[in-house]
Amino acid sequence: MSEPIRWDVVVIGGGGAGLAAAVSAAEAGASVVLFESEPELGGSTQLSAGMFTAAGTSVQAGLGIEDSPERFFQHYMDLNAWMLKPGLVAAFCEHAGPTLEWLTGLGVKIPATTSRNAHMPGLCRAGVEDVWRGHVPSDQGYGLVQALTAAARRHRVEVVPNTRVRRLLVSGGAVVGVVADGLEVRAGAVVVASGGFARDPELLARHYPAALAAGDDLFVVAAPGSRGDHLRFGEQVGASVAGDGWGLLLPTAYFQRLHHWQSGFPPASRIYVNGNGRRFMDEDASYAVSGGIIEAQGGPVWAVFDERARRSLPPGYAHWDADAVLREADAGRTARADTVEELAATIGVPAPALAATVRRWNDELPAGTDTEFLRHHSLAAKGVTEPLEPIDTPPFYAARTLPAELVCTHAGLEIDADAAVLDRRGAVVPGLFAAGEAGAGVLGPRYVGGGNAIANALTMGRIAGRNAAHQTQRGATS
Numbered sequence: 001m002s003e004p005i006r007w008d009v010v011v012i013g014g015g016g017a018g019l020a021a022a023v024s025a026a027e028a029g030a031s032v033v034l035f036e037s038e039p040e041l042g043g044s045t046q047l048s049a050g051m052f053t054a055a056g057t058s059v060q061a062g063l064g065i066e067d068s069p070e071r072f073f074q075h076y077m078d079l080n081a082w083m084l085k086p087g088l089v090a091a092f093c094e095h096a097g098p099t100l101e102w103l104t105g106l107g108v109k110i111p112a113t114t115s116r117n118a119h120m121p122g123l124c125r126a127g128v129e130d131v132w133r134g135h136v137p138s139d140q141g142y143g144l145v146q147a148l149t150a151a152a153r154r155h156r157v158e159v160v161p162n163t164r165v166r167r168l169l170v171s172g173g174a175v176v177g178v179v180a181d182g183l184e185v186r187a188g189a190v191v192v193a194s195g196g197f198a199r200d201p202e203l204l205a206r207h208y209p210a211a212l213a214a215g216d217d218l219f220v221v222a223a224p225g226s227r228g229d230h231l232r233f234g235e236q237v238g239a240s241v242a243g244d245g246w247g248l249l250l251p252t253a254y255f256q257r258l259h260h261w262q263s264g265f266p267p268a269s270r271i272y273v274n275g276n277g278r279r280f281m282d283e284d285a286s287y288a289v290s291g292g293i294i295e296a297q298g299g300p301v302w303a304v305f306d307e308r309a310r311r312s313l314p315p316g317y318a319h320w321d322a323d324a325v326l327r328e329a330d331a332g333r334t335a336r337a338d339t340v341e342e343l344a345a346t347i348g349v350p351a352p353a354l355a356a357t358v359r360r361w362n363d364e365l366p367a368g369t370d371t372e373f374l375r376h377h378s379l380a381a382k383g384v385t386e387p388l389e390p391i392d393t394p395p396f397y398a399a400r401t402l403p404a405e406l407v408c409t410h411a412g413l414e415i416d417a418d419a420a421v422l423d424r425r426g427a428v429v430p431g432l433f434a435a436g437e438a439g440a441g442v443l444g445p446r447y448v449g450g451g452n453a454i455a456n457a458l459t460m461g462r463i464a465g466r467n468a469a470h471q472t473q474r475g476a477t478s
């Protein structure tokens with residue numbers, strides 16, 4: 001009987017982290033097999049804008065921007081209130097730039113031009129950083145996956161789609177392979193890159209209950225393969241789980257059910273008000289901070305706009321469309337009233353406060369400044385040069401707004417700076433690496449802005465693959 005095939009490295013999952021791991025392991029001379037549970041490679045990475053946060057890159061240099069991994073690290077740690085392990089985050093910040101250059105070497109194109117948003121290739125403002133770090137590639141997440149898939153093909157990575165890894169093979173405390181849909185595969189090292197658990201309600205309840213607070217308004221945009229298999233693999237080897245309670249929920253109107261590319265965008269001339277009838281934030285604030293600010297209001301918040309703003313919505317989107325909003329108002333789900341005071345009564349906020357809030361907006365923003373929340377800075381970063389309209393044309397509308405679009409989850413297998421998985425005692429689990437949403441410790445309580453998760457997946461994936469290959473080679477010679 002023939003011996004079962006033994007690979008140097010098995011990679012579980014063919015999204016950004018898995019593909020980066022497979023390519024870097026193969027570049028280091030390892031034989032690599034990658035299992036993907038779905039018919040197609042790509043996972044959430046393929047659905048994403050592909051925005052990638054990094055510092056000290058050639059794209060920044062091309063725009064005359066001075067930046068460094070050290071400055072990135074300081075911002076990253078401060079925004080996350082130093083709740084992450086500095087050694088791991090320092091490694092991430094140091095390797096994100098070189099990983100971006102590696103990707104461009106594989107054919108990913110990021111022009112050295114200023115970008116106004118995640119859909120425009122170039123460099124944009126990712127979050128609340130003082131220098132811009134959001135790198136948007138041409139062809140977005142799809143482009144990243146295509147470039148990595150082509151590199152995997154060139155390096156003869158064996159890609160096996162439609163095959164879900166069910167469990168790890170463990171011998172003497174070390175991971176020695178996987179069982180993939182009934183097939184036993186032996187390996188020198190295994191990289192878990194199976195994404196997050198956004199599509200598993202039980203795991204959400206256990207590891208990210210804040211997502212369930214959105215109730216029926218919750219909708220998940222993460223890829224179908226986001227089933228949390230990494231947490232099940234981790235249980236097999238007593239892996240430590242980090243990142244509990246953290247993830248990315250984007251604020252949306254209650255009626256949205258799709259990512260904004262399909263749902264559309266709320267009208268620019270709108271304000272968010274809290275239960276006191278007052279504005280409390282820059283409505284264009286980055287989602288690095290906006291979800292937290294909304295949650296801190298401790299109750300419902302509302303997007304308030306007028307008839308002119310409704311009519312200005314561009315057609316063709318599923319939810320933020322003039323007719324769709326009208327249907328919501330006709331059905332009584334979006335509040336509508338002929339005066340601001342009546343609108344206040346409908347949504348249960350103090351009428352004098354809401355009236356004063358709207359008056360202040362009308363006095364300031366149409367003239368180009370927002371002295372309270374500095375929204376004009378965010379608008380300028382987005383390339384909005386026209387002053388916004390006053391909110392003065394009845395009827396007036398209010399749509400409940402809440403963090404309800406679940407993009408990614410952060411709880412996963414705790415990794416060290418080498419992307420090696422740690423057990424509950426803090427010791428390395430021999431033969432096991434993890435990256436992306438499956439490998440935890442880089443994505444923190446605060447998503448630092450667009451590009452945080454892609455940079456994490458590809459950077460830590462690349463590190464995991466390289467180290468998995470080296471470990472196998474060391475094992476073969478010892």
Ligand SMILES: Cc1cc2nc3c(=O)[nH]c(=O)nc-3n(C[C@H](O)[C@H](O)[C@H](O)COP(=O)(O)OP(=O)(O)OC[C@H]3O[C@@H](n4cnc5c(N)ncnc54)[C@H](O)[C@@H]3O)c2cc1C
Pocket residue numbers: 012013014015016017018035036037038041042043044045046047048049050051052053118163164165166193194195196221222223224225226227229259407408435436437438450451452453454455457
């Ligand atoms: C719509 C959308 C837009 C986004 N935009 C951005 C952005 O612009 N910038 C940013 O930084 N982040 C963005 N994100 C988040 C980011 O895309 C993800 O966090 C990141 O791509 C995760 O990469 P990953 O490799 O860990 O997981 P994935 O890319 O999801 O890959 C995991 C893969 O593993 C497969 N898999 C799962 N279980 C198994 C198993 N048992 N066996 C085999 N295969 C398995 C899955 O099918 C999947 O293909 C976005 C996410 C979404 C959904």
